[in-house]
Amino acid sequence: MVFAGAGTSGRLGILEAAECPPTFGTDPEQIRAVIAGGSEAVFAAREGAEDIFSDGSKAAEELAAGDLLIAVSASSVTPFAHGALASARGNGARTILVTCAAPCGVAAAAADLVLALDTGPEVLTGSTRLKAGSATKAVLNAITTAAMVRQGKVYGNLMVDLRPGSAKLRDRALRIVEAAGEVSRREAEQLYDAAEGEVKTAIVMALCELGPDDSRERLRATEGHVRKALAVRPVAENGNSEDREK
DSSP states (O other): OEEEESHHHHHHHHHHHHHHHHHHOOOTTTSEEEETTOGGGGTSOOTTGGGOHHHHHHHTTTOOTTOEEEEEOSSSOOHHHHHHHHHHHHTTOEEEEEESSOOOTTGGGSSSEEEEOOOOOOSSTTOTTTHHHHHHHHHHHHHHHHHHHHTTOEETTEETTOOOOSHHHHHHHHHHHHHHHTOOHHHHHHHHHHTTTOHHHHHHHHHHTOOHHHHHHHHHHTTTOHHHHHTBOOOOTTSOOOBOOO
16 A cells, blocks of 8 residues: 655655554555655655656555555645556555545546545635645545554554554553453463564464463464454364354
8 A cells, every 4th residue: 555645645644654664563565655866855846846747656656556546636636646647557456545625527537436535625725735635644544554554553443463563552552452352450461572573463362271382373264353263163183274253
């Protein structure tokens, strides 16, 4: 998944992509973002970069079938965003345009799906970093969260694939194991350490009374979905296994 945009729209895409690895444990290359004008435009506006269609095309030229490009353009007509959409579609990738304007003409048919947010006029005319920016951020949050739920990175309302790269995140991971595994804090710490910091593994260990290797095997067999892993019956004496009744 790649977000593409210019100015505020591009920065929102970068923010969304940057938040996914610590929250959902994704590979940084799996969800990325490109901004008109390059990395320098993140901190200093590069007016005019948004008007270069070819730069948008180059930014998305590596995408192919199975990939997704999300172009963000509050006005719906930003050339950089349309260049990225055209390149991605030409290579077989799926495309979404997130905009805060009623798209018409070329913009209306620029993507497989156009999400037009009816945010109304801004309190400061033309300053789309205000209502348009806030609404766009909420929509990008919803898209990535829904995608991660489908990928099995959520159990109930818990982030079970987070990367505990700080004391705060380690504490959060332990609280997740404690709540999902229905164990005490001390037991959660023991499970978490035995699972080498893998929250999903620790949860399966707690609820299925298994060791880390068997828990990981269940998760591998169910493509990382904790709920599905919990529903797997133990292997019977005849070597067969069945789903446990839910």
